[in-house]
Amino acid sequence: MAESRQMKKILVTGAVGQIGSELTLELRRRYGADNVVATGRKTAPSDELKNSGPFYFIDVAKKESVVEVIEKHGIDSIVHMAAILSAVGEKNPQLAWDVNINGLYNILEIARERELARVIVPSSIAVFGPETPRDNTPNETVLKPRTMYGVTKVAGELLGDYYFRRFGVDVRGLRYPGIVSHETLPGGGTTDYAVAIYYEAVKNRKYTCFVREDTRLPMMYMPDCIKSTIDLAEAPLDNLKHHCDFNVGAMSFSAGELAASIRKHYPDFEVTYEPDFRQAIADSWPSSLDDTAAREEWGWQPAFDLDAMTKDMLENLERKHREGKF
Numbered sequence: 001m002a003e004s005r006q007m008k009k010i011l012v013t014g015a016v017g018q019i020g021s022e023l024t025l026e027l028r029r030r031y032g033a034d035n036v037v038a039t040g041r042k043t044a045p046s047d048e049l050k051n052s053g054p055f056y057f058i059d060v061a062k063k064e065s066v067v068e069v070i071e072k073h074g075i076d077s078i079v080h081m082a083a084i085l086s087a088v089g090e091k092n093p094q095l096a097w098d099v100n101i102n103g104l105y106n107i108l109e110i111a112r113e114r115e116l117a118r119v120i121v122p123s124s125i126a127v128f129g130p131e132t133p134r135d136n137t138p139n140e141t142v143l144k145p146r147t148m149y150g151v152t153k154v155a156g157e158l159l160g161d162y163y164f165r166r167f168g169v170d171v172r173g174l175r176y177p178g179i180v181s182h183e184t185l186p187g188g189g190t191t192d193y194a195v196a197i198y199y200e201a202v203k204n205r206k207y208t209c210f211v212r213e214d215t216r217l218p219m220m221y222m223p224d225c226i227k228s229t230i231d232l233a234e235a236p237l238d239n240l241k242h243h244c245d246f247n248v249g250a251m252s253f254s255a256g257e258l259a260a261s262i263r264k265h266y267p268d269f270e271v272t273y274e275p276d277f278r279q280a281i282a283d284s285w286p287s288s289l290d291d292t293a294a295r296e297e298w299g300w301q302p303a304f305d306l307d308a309m310t311k312d313m314l315e316n317l318e319r320k321h322r323e324g325k326f
């Protein structure tokens, strides 16, 4: 049985991504700048990320490149955010497999060999499929995804749980819904419309949405996403009955309701709907999640609903637009 040890020197993979970029900065605030080593595969880090602590380019699918940084910094925990998301994964399933499966396998093997204190590896609502009950989807249910991203995330949950039971590696993970944020754009997911719509509302008061108006998915605002990740990472191991597959809910809205929330601020905001290949992916995912396990085992509690998120997104994006950032 694994013993809970504190995280002291943390490696973040995928640190240049939508979630990784903000999560790394928060971890640096909490654990100390030099104790959180950021890594990315090819996208250049922002000045803030690069200047606030160590940064390296690595490829998680190449184990030696990860080991080198781990040895150099005496890393004891890995927050493994590197992944290819659903839409890019459908365009390049082979790359999704390589990064999401071989990459995770390398991370878990490193954790086993070096007896690391903790591995955090997010999963996703993409583990579900059309046979899964769509409303208030239970934690334990049918996992038959239709995307390569979903296939890799189901395998990742099972692999993480296996490493915990078989080797005592303290691996933890949660199923993120669509994540909305204003710092770093998401990279090729199906839920990206829920971010793009705010940028276009601020810039042009017009948006062409790539899913239907009635498409309803679970979503979460970035401050809640960061909080959920760190709360799970820091929860006492003894309280956990689940490990790599926690549902985490925050809000659930249709694309039309999202537009209506923005229209409360910009009454002239216009949205047209032109569904593309991502519609079928969205249709195969839940509309809302039952996250009782997360609430009971580590006290999960979201703070933002749709209108609170809209207000905060628009305030931040209006400022950035005035500063000429987009």
Ligand code: SER
Residues within 6 Å of the ligand: 085, 086, 087, 123, 124, 125, 126, 149, 176, 177, 178, 179, 188, 189, 190, 191, 192
């Ligand atoms: N946001 C992700 C995607 O759309 C879901 O985990 O791929």
